[in-house]
Amino acid sequence: MTKLLLLLVLMPALAYGEAKRIISLAPHITEILFAIGAGEQVVGVDEASDYPEAATALPDIANYRSINLEQVLALEPDLIIAWQSAQSLQVAPLVQLGIPVAYSEPKQLDDLSDELLRFGRLTGHEQQAQQVAEHYRHRLAALRQRYQEAAPVRLFYQLNEVPLMSASQHTWMGQAVSLCGGDSITADSPTPYPQIDAEFVLAQNPDVILARNLSALQRWKDWPELAAVQQNQLFTMDVDTLHRFTPRTPGGIAGLCQQLDLVRQHRQKAN
Structure with a gap:
């Protein structure tokens, strides 16, 4: 050495x-x-x-x-x-x-x-970096315009299972949720990646729970009283585009927004 x-x-x-x-x-x-x-x-x-x-x-x-x-x-x-x-x-x-x-x-x-x-x-x-940056800005601006008046959807963004973690509005994941009209139960946390417990999620009773895969969502089915479980709104997300901040991120945000649109459509049908 x-x-x-x-x-x-x-x-x-x-x-x-x-x-x-x-x-x-x-x-x-x-x-x-x-x-x-x-x-x-x-x-x-x-x-x-x-x-x-x-x-x-x-x-x-x-x-x-x-x-x-x-x-x-x-x-x-x-x-x-x-x-x-x-x-x-x-x-x-x-x-x-x-x-x-x-x-x-x-x-x-x-x-x-x-x-x-x-x-x-x-x-x-x-030159190529400038082109990629302009394309990124354009896609982000288009998403913001499309969802600026979207009806809010109460959700829990499960970043990690053990320990149970989420993302606040101080992270780009939290900002992506807000852009789509999502109302995250951990948005106001003073720390970027708060550790919480299942009791907190139960008390907040979100309409949607997002996680990286189906196995990470399975635990929530033990609480059938949760609105997200009752409405079958346990969604997976593309972690490669949402958890890695890259030029592909707008695609991940678009996918997240589309999932929340499904919730809004379900509400309209129910009404």
């Missing part, structure tokens, strides 16, 4: 801009890089980066717990892009050793277009 650290110290720190050998440490970062045409410059990814398919052929050099320093050195990156809130501590040794590190931390739905443009400058793909 001593030799490794010495070699890392001697590696020249390259300035940001038109990086040729990039390591991506999060799935949304990998997807953005490929979307703007910089996929061929990506030489290593984290193990969760599985889109697009070409990314799965790249070396896995990290997971959510750690980074393999030996593999980082072997790949000779001139830029590493990390998820700031989740990985800043992991990459701190790399920063100290002079390897250029950029951070990605989009928090609002509108932030992604700026993120695309920034990635374009870092990789030398500004």
Whole structure:
């Protein structure tokens, strides 16, 4: 390890801009890089980066717990892009050793277009990044216009099963729910990803419960008094597009909005 650290110290720190050998440490970062045409410059990814398919052929050099320093050195990156809130501590040794590190931390739905443009400058793909950003903004604006007066639907957005977690309005998932006219039972939580218990959901009695798959929804059938269970409104969601903030996210939002439209249609028929 001593030799490794010495070699890392001697590696020249390259300035940001038109990086040729990039390591991506999060799935949304990998997807953005490929979307703007910089996929061929990506030489290593984290193990969760599985889109697009070409990314799965790249070396896995990290997971959510750690980074393999030996593999980082072997790949000779001139830029590493990390998820700031989740990985800043992991990459701190790399920063100290002079390897250029950029951070990605989009928090609002509108932030992604700026993120695309920034990635374009870092990789030398500004024109394609501009096109992708404009397309993203257009799709987001169209969804906002379509659902700006949609009737509210009370819902629980189940982000995780154990522990039971949701998303507040401070997250892009929560913002997606609001855009669609969803009234999330955890929207006003002071923390982005609140941990709650089943009793809280029962007390709030949402009309819809959303989760990643059918098995994650199964537990709620133990409480037939829930409105969402009575009305058979236990819906799955596309986590790849809603939980990864990328140019595909508007498609995930559109799918979420369509599910809430089904609830509104059911109400109209009942009335």
